[in-house]
Amino acid sequence: MSYQFDPTIPIEAAPTPPKSWYTDPLPFAAEKRHVFEKAWIAVGRSDQVAVPGSYFTGELVGNPYIVLRDDEGQLRAMHNVCRHHAAIVAQESGHASELVCPYHGWTYHLDGRLKRAPSMGKMTHFDAADFCLPPISVEEWGPLVLIDLDGAKGGENNPRDLAADIAPLVEPLAELGFENMKWIERRSYLINCNWKVFVDNSLDGGYHVAYAHEQLAEGLEFAGYRTTTFDRASVQICESSGKDNRLGDKVIYAWLYPNLFVNRYGRMMDTNVVLPVDVDTCQVVFDFFVDYEDVEQWNAKRTIRKSITQSHVIQKEDVEICESTQQGLRSMSFERGRYSSKLEQSVYAFHAMLWKDIQHELSQ
Ligand SMILES: [Fe+2]
Secondary structure, three states: OOOOOOOOOOOOOOEOOOOHHHHOHHHHHHHHHHOHHHOOEEEEEHHHHOOOOEEEEEEEOOEEEEEEEOOOOOEEEEEOEOOOOOOEOOOOEEEOOOEEOOOOOOEEOOOOOEEEOOOOOOOOOOOHHHHOOOEEEEEEEOOEEEEEOOOOOOOOOOOOOHHHHHHHHHHHHHHHOOOOOEEEEEEEEEEOOOHHHHHHHHOOOOOOHHHHOHHHHHHEEEEEEEEEEOOOEEEEEEEEOOOOHHHOOEEEEEEEOOOEEEEEEOOEEEEEEEEEEEOOEEEEEEEEEEOOOOOOOHHHHHHHHHHHHHHHHHHHHHHHHHHHHHHHHOOOOOOOOEOOOOOOHHHHHHHHHHHHHHHHHHOO
């Protein structure tokens, strides 16, 4: 099985990665370990952990985590796995003053320290300090909360430099407003495709929009579509045609490697987080934000409803395209494709970033 990709071939001549990247368990396992466990991944929002004691939980490539605001107001993330027999400690989301494992009642402080381990009897060789919930690096960026599983504050590993990773995205997003956007709604989609099929589709420089999104295409001025790629990010900007008020003057599609899109248009913003489930399934979580002060105001309500409905239509069109692509990738007739050198620079850059992270596992 070939997994090879050669990022030194210029885009005009380059083949896309082999289908095995999208259909095989080996690249999928390598991505979990060397991409998703070693990057800043958006897992939630600041408003979910606004007050002391508030928390949310989730799982990132097989690693259950909890993000919470402790009593001193500090944001923390930890592995949500009991040190006793590995049960999941906190469930879903909510508010707590301590974390109690539902299995045998082991109880942790909000900073992860073990507080109580009931009915353990006489114990030797036991130091409670060795049985804390292990910390995970966590940061806020505007309304988003990101974690880096590879880093642990106070631990041996340093996280990646988040400021450096997001640097190219900060200014374009700030221009239209990012830091103070208000969250209004979440929608989640389970899609029968490899996570990279969805990312490729969103990075194609608007190539598919004219064919797959008839209504959206009318609102965009493709002649002015600009794509810029960076070390671990890309920015796609498209002027509006003026035919769709929802989009404002221009639309920004910002992407942070590997799996976060921040789409900013008109009075709205949506973030899409693409999470691998298995080799041919991913989950895409959409969070919608607005820049209205008063979201209950009639005009705001109408714009928001209309925009989310339209976004759902676009998403259904993308799901159809992505699932059809995954089906085609399984065909014996397909091995590798090609890039549009005019439009698909970000797709090519994404594949090169990925290859850099996983090649040591796949070069054989
Ligand atoms: Fe699309």
